[in-house]
Amino acid sequence: MALFQVLLIVAIISLLLLIVVANSNQSVRQAQQLQDVTEQRLALYSATQFVDLQLLTSNWGLIDEENEARVLPPLNFYGYPMTVPLPERPSYAALKGTIQLQLQNVDSLLSLNSPSQELVDLLELRGIPNTRAQLLVSNLRDYLQREQGLHIQTPWDVQQVPGWTRNDIERIRDVVTARGGIPNYAHAPDALLPVLLRSGLAASISAMRASGAYSQARYSELTGEYDDAVVSLFPGNEQRVTLTVEESGLTVEREMNFDTYGLTPRTRYYGRQYRRFDPERYSDEWNDNDN
Structure with a gap:
């Protein structure tokens, strides 16, 4: 009888230890998930600044021959996802090299x-x-x-x-x-x-x-x-700008006004010709020699 009681106590203690270990493992997993999400969120906020810079300094047309460092894909403004490659920096490591960008022209809503x-x-x-x-x-x-x-x-x-x-x-x-x-x-x-x-x-x-x-x-x-x-x-x-981490679905959405005051060579469709703002001028005057 005494042996049975000892075995029962040992079994109960073992079961309690298993429960403690399981709870500890679950807590570790939850902490790791929280850390991963936090790192992705911080990286996502950093990526928003990078994408904003690219949108402000890159040609919005399909061709950007003057900008060899262009990283933006051909842009659409009706919300279709586009993949933007990110620089190899520690601040973007949690995003694994890319971010998904969606641009929605606000005047089209x-x-x-x-x-x-x-x-x-x-x-x-x-x-x-x-x-x-x-x-x-x-x-x-x-x-x-x-x-x-x-x-x-x-x-x-x-x-x-x-x-x-x-x-x-x-x-x-x-x-x-x-x-x-x-x-x-x-x-x-x-x-x-x-x-x-x-x-x-x-x-x-x-x-x-x-x-x-x-x-x-x-x-x-x-x-x-x-x-x-x-x-x-x-x-x-x-534009309504949405950035998404494809792996986790984490997103950030903002409505941004990319008003560059004519200083950025963005291509605009005018009539049946492509014309470009002259970046050396401080107005929205069309540069007819740059079709």
Whole structure:
């Protein structure tokens, strides 16, 4: 009987030790995961500065013959992921050499400060019944008129409007903005194209984007927008910039204004020619000799 009690005590102690070891291992794993996430987050913040510098100093066109150190891939401004190689520095080590970049032209999103039928259609597309969608947009329009020019500052401010909930905003947040100037549908995200354009045209644009054959010129061919209208089709200074760590899905999103005051040689599509700002001039004067 005494031997049985001793064996039972030993078994209990062994079981407790196993539990302690298991808990310790779990704590170590959690601590390691926390450390990895922290290192990735710090590296991600460092990478944002690097990407900002590249966007400010690189040609935004498809060709950048003057910049041999260019690291940016050919840019798109409708939210398709692009892989940016990072320098071999300790501060970027946790990102394993690359970061995923997405640029979304803000003027190509639906502006909540200009509520229209397109916003009704978007709400319906995201699962809100037509009657309620009509009411929400009507309430938003009345709110903006009543405030006499006071604009919505962020999408979340729409919660102040009668009838709107946080869930409503979360449904559409990825394709709306509280900012934006002249609407520029050439760089609208794929999810917004069915609302802005007829279905066949929206599908054609999405297919061209997926194949890498899309450009503002192709948009002009499809929509018939030429001449002076084409100037507004080039992506503006204000971009919604999203950086993502592909391994973990960790992201940082910001709305940035890359206003370089004409000092950076960014290529813009003007009419049917590519022209470049003269970096030696302190204005937005076109340099006709640099086509």
